[in-house]
Amino acid sequence: MHKNILAKSVRLAMIGGAAAAAFASPAVFAADEEGVQVERIEVTGSRIKRTDMETPVPITVLTRADIEATGAINVADVLNRSPVSIAGSDQSNSAFTTSGVGLNTTSLRNLGQERTLILVNGRRFVSGVTPSAGYAVDLNAIPTAMIERIEILKSASSAIYGSDAIAGVVNIITRSDFEGAELDVQAGLAGEGDRETKTITFTSGKSWDDGSAWFSLGYDDDEGIKSTDRSFSEQDLAILLDDNGKEYVGPVNSSYPPQGRVGGYNGDGTEYSGDNSFNRASYRQLVTPLERKYAAFGMKQELSDSVRMFTEVNWNTTKTIGSTIEPTPFHVPNDVWLKTRNGTGGMDINSPLIPDLLRQNLIADGVTNLNQTTFVRRMVEIGARSTDIERTTMRVASGFDWDVNENWANNTYFTWGRTDSLQQNGGQINIERAANALDVMALDGNLVCVNEQARLQGCVPLDLFGENTISAGAAEYVRADAKATGQSEQFVLGSSFTGELPIELADGNIGVAIGVEYREETGSTSPGDLAQSGASSTNQADATYGKLYTRDIYAETILPLADGLALDLAARYSDHSITGGDTTWNAGLEYSPIDELKLRASAAGAIRTPNISDLYGGRGETFATVTDPCKGISATNSADFNANVYANCMAIPEIAQRVSDTGAFTLTQAEAQGTGGTVGGSPDVKPETAETWSLGFVYQAMDNLNFTVDYYNIHIEDAIATTARSTVLRRCFEGGSATFDQTCSGQVERNSVGALTAVDSGTSNENELDVVGVDFEANYSLEVGPGELSAQLVYTYLDEYTQTAIEDGSVQKFAGEITTPRNRANVNLNYTIDDLKISWSTRYWGKVVDSRSGDNFNYTDFDSLTTYNEVDAVFYHDMNLRYNFTNTFEGTFGVRNVFDKTPPMLPQGTSGSTGINTVSEAYDVTGRYFYAGVNVKF
Structure with missing residues (x-):
């Protein structure tokens, strides 16, 4: 029925790639033509193999050609160019941290790296973040040279893949069935003469009648940039x-x-x-140096006519050496x-x-x-505070595919992964x-x-x-140089059956997938003896250790209700060892009234269960500003305070005595700024829940033009966050006086004159999040002169991004701010003449404000920014040339940020990251960057 649209779309897919940013999967349908058997394929977002490459949930695909055209040696750089993604941690915004230095993670819809599920070949990957600091896959552990394509599922999918898939899913498909040998070499240099990078990868493989095997070895090095090497960051x-x-x-x-x-x-x-x-900037890092070594192995082998075995092994070590900040x-x-x-x-x-x-x-x-x-x-003579960290990730995935009969198949697999981190911190004092x-x-x-x-x-x-x-x-x-260690370990065992029930509806049999999955996570962090005892100049920190597991059962079905109309349904029950049982679901509807048009809608109920950090993160010392609700209280101003607050404050003997002696509870600067305390995980945290839905269509307007439009709506309840210490105090003091406890259940300490000395806090379910917007993607191609031109537009409009506090219903609106722009877009042009391919990509980050609510944190006496609150739109242009000299030799040359666009100034007092005076998640900090490489096949 849809043969014509399939042919058009496949042709567009072939000629519309090689973009320097996100490549949208074009409209691709398939159906069994009478007398012709169409092979079923596996699509991200479903465990049921189908003939249709599109699902009710929109998917964006980055092909290998797209990745190569960026010249990026890190998959995070590729992903975070997409209008639907943004960096969680990168080599700039993590430069001032300790355990997070050098991490590269991604966040779909800017909803957080912990709400973005990363898969490799459809299976989970182990976290690369120190367990005390959070949970996310470190994309450094997945070398770009290994990747065949990346599929971004832009909607919640917990019923299909389990916890964490709230913002969506990134499924990284690695290369397989490799034949021969291949050598890739690339070097790069910033226009300023720094940030030298180099990468070399060797891959070899062999196929035989009933199997194949391949291996890959590689080395990457990124020398980074000092803050003093750029004019916008050379001064604090x-x-x-x-x-x-x-x-x-x-x-x-x-x-x-x-x-x-x-x-x-x-x-x-x-x-x-x-x-x-x-000048603190004289010691800081604009881009953290990073060195990677990696090896990978894959094998497939038929054990019989109906059983096949597969194995994947990945090893990666990432070193960040020489990352410094100012002396203690x-x-x-x-x-x-x-x-x-x-x-x-x-x-x-x-x-x-x-x-x-x-x-x-x-x-x-x-x-x-x-x-x-x-x-x-x-303490300059002691030396800069430095962080040298080495993260080593090992992962094994293996299993069997069993063709039970012509209609049913089984997949049984396990994955095991572990990330070990060894961190050396210099410049501390005993x-x-x-x-x-x-x-x-x-x-x-x-x-x-x-x-x-x-x-x-x-x-x-x-x-x-x-x-x-x-x-x-x-x-x-x-001098007290310190060592800290961390380990994250994951084990997953799963089995599923997929096939068709002998029940025929209007347009075919019912497709079904059912399965079970067991997942176990273990994490530990040891900050070192001096840090744990509080005997060094760094903040005191406790060790972290925790373990959790979940046992899941799930089912999915596709109901072909009528010609061109199908209903997808999925459900999963998860039994979590800490938080108990939860049920998630997905529902999708697809309808094609004509060959050229597909209408689609989806809805989902998803969860994010708390991770090791949320539950068991070791308590760490903090001196962040905290507001004492009793500040300014006197014997005569009760009308200026909440009645419970006033009564509870005056019930504290030390405060009442101070009011009697001095007339009011007025704090000195030292008392106001010197409140310590700790923050950490909490075993009482509940899962986050989400309800999401999308509505859109895919339209093949002409043979060489297609586009998609999708509206999305995401609502998250019980979002996990660290409770502000001022909030801990307010909740305690606004309670009734009959049950008031001046220690707030052991979380608050005061000295002999009533001043706060410590307020403790931890993780809790604090907020609701709402994100609403529209995605638009279009592909067009035509013959121009001796070659063929393809054009692509990927555009995202953000209508709403709000955070609502569960406690008091207060709302913060973020849509239109720096990291949540209303408008983001990529325009990709590709021109191919025989063996030459020319690519030009333009990335657009819309006009934004630093703060919509005026709550900029400033070092002066004004309440909010005016002139410097507004940031103009930014365009970045990238160029890439590839030429096949022979069938076995290809060369590439490219320039990123062709016009050397300087990032907007966002220093202290704004949302800019410490030490770099801008926001690296949004803006390029390197400047014009040149790279060249060769690919040789043997």
Whole structure:
């Protein structure tokens, strides 16, 4: 029936590829023509093999030609160019983190990497994120050279694939049935002369009558970029106000200088000014360096006429070496005397370490001990804080395909994967040793540490009063380089039967798939002894360990209700070891009233069950700002407060006493900014649930023109997030006074004068999310001169992206902000003349604002940005040339960001990432980039 549209669409698929960004799968239908047997195929989003390449849920396909045309050596760079994807972690936005450095992940619809399910050949892949920090597949572990194509299912599909498929599914199909040998070599260089990359891959394979095998070995290296190598990131910047109230971008250096700052003085006693501050960007990374080595093996073998075995083995190691940020900002009273001496220690004004000029100035200011004033220093002599991390991923997938009879088949498989991470952190300080090294005396004409036991262990006086005053011996004594380890492990066992029931409806038999699946996840993280004990200058962190499993049963059916009309139904029941049982479902309808048109609709109920981090993430120390609900309370202003808040605050003896003594509970700056606490996982977290639906059509307008339009609507309830510590306090204090507990069930601590010293929090089900939009994709081709031209438009319009707080119903609207633009598009042009192929791709990121709600976090006294809140639309242009010199030798040359577009300035005070002054998820930070390579077949 649909032979004509099939032929047209397949032709478009062949000539419309080689785009430098997302390639939309064209309209492709197939049906059994009378007298002709059409082979059934497997399509992402369904376990039932079918004759139709389209499903009720829209799918975008990136072909191998598309991937090659980007020149990308990392699959994340390919995926995140698609208008429906955005980077979760990348080599720029993760540069200031520790456990996340160097990760490359993706997020469909910008709903989070944890809500995007990544499959390899239709099966799950192990997480590459440290278990204490989250859960996501690190795309570094899947080398681009291994990939045949990528299928992006743009809708929830938990009933088909299980938990996490809320935003959609990315199914990476690897190469197989390889014959011969192939060598790929490519090198690249930024127009600035840096970010040198190189990759080399060797692949070989052999097929025989009843089987095939192949293997691949590869090496990639990306040297990265320092922040000082680009003008927009060479200086630590923020948005400030001039004397007339006008916004401008200016330097915002750190007041923790290398010479030290004590009160209002430099460490040597001279007066401190902003000219003595420190540029943190001088140590930061714009693009983290990354080195990868990988090996892969695949085999298929017929064991009999009806049974085939398959095996896939992947090994990958990724190293991030030399990723640095500025040296430790050392706050001596807080980091040393508060932590090691419970606030009772300090340095007497007569200490022989203190220079005479500084001593005289401090005495004149009434300071007798340095614990009474600001005492901070940038620990340059200790070295930059560095993170060297190596992640090694091993994965095995193996199983059997059994043709039970002509109508039924079975697939039984297992996958096992493990990611081990080894992290070395430099530039940290052992604070117990620092306390000993700051307590000194004169002995035989020399300064020595007072503690005799410490002297025997190598204690050397730590002179923080001036630049380059820390001796090599002191630096070696207090330096505390740390090691942290992590491991994520996954095991999946599944079996399914697919076939047709002997029940014929109007347009054929009923297709069915039924199956079971067992999945087990284990994760652990050890931050190192000093970090766990709180004895280093980094925040204290507990170890993480957790294990969970789920046992699932699922079924899917396709009901051919009438000629051109089919109904897809699927359901899954999941029994989770922690959260219990959940049922998910999918429903889809397809209707073709004429050969050229297909109408489609789908709906789904999906879940994301909490992961190891959500449930068991070890508690870590935090000093993020927290708001005390009792701040400002007095004996006479009860009308200014919630009645319960006022009553509960005044019920705390220390606060009531302070109000009586001073008239109001007014906090000092130190009290307002010095509230510690911990955050971590919670075993009480429930699964997220989602309801999604889409409505669209596929239309073959002419032989050489087709397009698709799809409306989508995603609603997520009980979205998991870390509860803000201010929210913990508000919920506690707004409760009834009869049941009020001033410790808020052990989460809150106050000191003897009522000031908060600690507020703890953790993960919880906090929000509802709503995302609504429209996808449009079109393909067109025609003959031009001696060659053929193909054009493609991929466009996404975001109508709504809102977050609603479950607690109070407050709504935040994000559609139109930096990472959630209303308009994104790719236009791809390809011209082929014999052995030459020319590709030009234009990527469009629409005009956005930094914040719709005006809640920019600023370092000045204005509430929200005006001038710098708006960011103009950006176009990026990429070019690629490929030429087949012979059947066995192909060369390629390309330029990304042809016109060297500089990213918009988004420094501190905006959504820009720390250290790079822009948003790398949206904008290119490298600049114009050249690459060239060859492919040789043997």
